[in-house]
């Protein structure tokens with residue numbers, strides 16, 4: 001068994017509302033390096049912890065955690081269409097193992113996944129099918145959320161399963177850090193938006209285009225006085241990265257959901273995917289981690305970070 005980890009932000013505004021050329025180049029370089037490392041590692045399996053943004057999962061039945069044996073990209077924003085390459089039997093075995101560890105997880109044999117999953121797969125591997133990959137979706141955008149300790153326990157269960165395999169495994173976490181894009185809240189929503197949040201699967205191309213235009217417009221004013229959304233919080237982001245790289249993962253058990261939303265933005269909870277990823281790695285033994293990159297990028301509505309880790 002050999003395990004490596006990468007956790008990184010995603011943003012559908014990359015290429016649609018870019019910051020200055022220097023910053024774009026900087027991020028391109030970091031991602032090219034990460035991709036080269038993945039290529040050199042040549043994983044036999046990827047486990048990707050990802051959020052969903054009301055593209056595959058809705059309030060008609062909103063699970064805290066879902067593992068998929070088959071999944072298709074909704075190709076939102078500029079992401080790739082098509083199915084992921086999921087090893088069905090292994091995903092089923094992993095599901096049973098997680099349940100046996102007293103962690104409840106939903107199972108999907110036909111999941112739709114969005115940029116929260118596919119952007120990172122594409123950025124790090126060049127496609128959605130290059131390597132066998134098992135997606136685990138952690139609800140990070142549709143409140144209410146379970147406590148962070150439950151996410152840590154999910155990660156631990158996955159890590160214990162990975163330790164039983166004699167494989168090179170890449171664990172990915174995608175989303176965060178601090179940010180609050182204009183994703184609506186169910187609480188207090190007018191009927192039309194509430195209906196979308198409850199059962200908005202397979203929107204029309206016009207509805208998708210309108211959503212994309214709203215996000216781009218938000219990116220143009222994000223972090224200014226004209227923007228009502230919670231701004232990026234570099235201090236929070238760096239403290240979180242520090243916690244992970246210094247192996248203080250148990251501290252997430254004290255995280256307060258409302259405090260994080262207020263301090264760093266409602267979508268900051270996408271870092272739940274990072275918590276699960278690190279917990280999975282930690283369950284296989286001691287690890288060494290490093291911060292590869294951080295910058296608060298308003299144009300992308302992203303406290304944008306990249307962190308790598310591996311077994312020590």
Ligand SMILES: O=C(O)/C=C/c1cccc(O)c1O
Pocket residue numbers: 010011012013053116175176179181182183211215300301302
């Ligand atoms: O769900 C959407 O339409 C937009 C999501 C988004 C926007 C900006 C940054 C992100 O990380 C997002 O996921």
Ligand SMILES: [Fe+2]
Pocket residue numbers: 010051053116175176267270
């Ligand atoms: Fe996101």
